[in-house]
Amino acid sequence: MGTAVTDAAPFVPYDDDQLASFGLQRDMIPRHVAVIMDGNGRWAKARGLSRSEGHARGAEVARAVGEEAAKVGCEQITLYCLSSENWKRPAAELDQLFGLLQSYLTSEREHVLDSNFRFTTVGRREGLPERTLRHLDEMTELTAGRDGLNLCLALNYGSRDELVDAARSVAADVAAGRLAIDAIDESVFASKLYTAGMPDPDLVIRTAGEMRLSNFLLWQNSYAEFWVTETCWPDFGADGFRGALVDYAGRTRRFGGLDG
Ligand code: IPE
Numbered sequence: 001m002g003t004a005v006t007d008a009a010p011f012v013p014y015d016d017d018q019l020a021s022f023g024l025q026r027d028m029i030p031r032h033v034a035v036i037m038d039g040n041g042r043w044a045k046a047r048g049l050s051r052s053e054g055h056a057r058g059a060e061v062a063r064a065v066g067e068e069a070a071k072v073g074c075e076q077i078t079l080y081c082l083s084s085e086n087w088k089r090p091a092a093e094l095d096q097l098f099g100l101l102q103s104y105l106t107s108e109r110e111h112v113l114d115s116n117f118r119f120t121t122v123g124r125r126e127g128l129p130e131r132t133l134r135h136l137d138e139m140t141e142l143t144a145g146r147d148g149l150n151l152c153l154a155l156n157y158g159s160r161d162e163l164v165d166a167a168r169s170v171a172a173d174v175a176a177g178r179l180a181i182d183a184i185d186e187s188v189f190a191s192k193l194y195t196a197g198m199p200d201p202d203l204v205i206r207t208a209g210e211m212r213l214s215n216f217l218l219w220q221n222s223y224a225e226f227w228v229t230e231t232c233w234p235d236f237g238a239d240g241f242r243g244a245l246v247d248y249a250g251r252t253r254r255f256g257g258l259d260g
């Protein structure tokens with residue numbers, strides 16, 4: 001398990017001809033893709049492996065798909081790594097997930113710093129290990145202000161938590177006299193979310209077949225396109241990602257209006 005990543009060659013973005021060879025064109029690339037990376041456990045079980053081997057393989061795929069998003073020219077990819085509900089899992093599995101995240105942050109550090117990635121996270125800090133928070137903060141600070149792909153990890157993320165936190169923040173502003181109730185609108189509310197300043201997802205990819213959002217970006221995904229595959233996350237990869245983008249390119253987004 002675990003491929004060497006520090007010796008990876010810096011990626012080169014695809015040109016228009018390469019995109020065309022995949023059936024893609026630049027003006028149909030989603031700005032923001034949000035990914036529900038599901039099925040690590042099922043993948044492992046089907047092979048007689050432990051769940052932890054599924055998660056380890058899943059972490060490698062996360063890296064490959066993040067890089068592919070940069071190559072095709074997405075502005076942001078958000079990877080759902082740990083939900084607020086995942087705390088229901090056994091402590092041993094959670095420990096392993098944090099261990100993997102820690103080694104991902106260590107091994108990816110140079111790679112992310114060498115590339116033009118901007119690194120961000122969304123989710124509640126409470127409950128995450130101190131050491132992990134330090135690494136996350138460091139990567140966020142070192143890459144702030146860059147104009148490459150925003151590689152966003154959703155960690156200890158739950159949409160309902162996020163909406164409650166935003167409501168509290170709005171209420172605190174009102175109580176302090178900084179904000180009039182009549183001035184609360186969608187943009188004020190959006191500015192209180194963990195995703196403040198980020199574009200809404202255009203496309204949500206979910207692996208392993210479930211047709212649900214699992215508390216992921218409920219506000220932000222109001223008009224996102226959905227794409228679900230039966231493939232489990234450890235078997236997903238750059239090809240699967242581009243396949244989803246080809247499908248997305250054929251969608252008609254109406255946002256409540258009419259065609260044409
Ligand atoms: C996704 O894979 C990873 C996390 C939720 C952390 P799962 O662990 O949910 O895999 P399945 O759904 O049991 O197959």
Ligand code: IPE
Pocket residue numbers: 036037038039080081082083086210212214
């Ligand atoms: C969603 O997967 C959360 C992540 C991918 C981190 P789950 O495996 O937790 O989703 P449910 O429980 O099947 O809805």
Ligand code: MG
Pocket residue numbers: 038039040
């Ligand atoms: Mg799952």
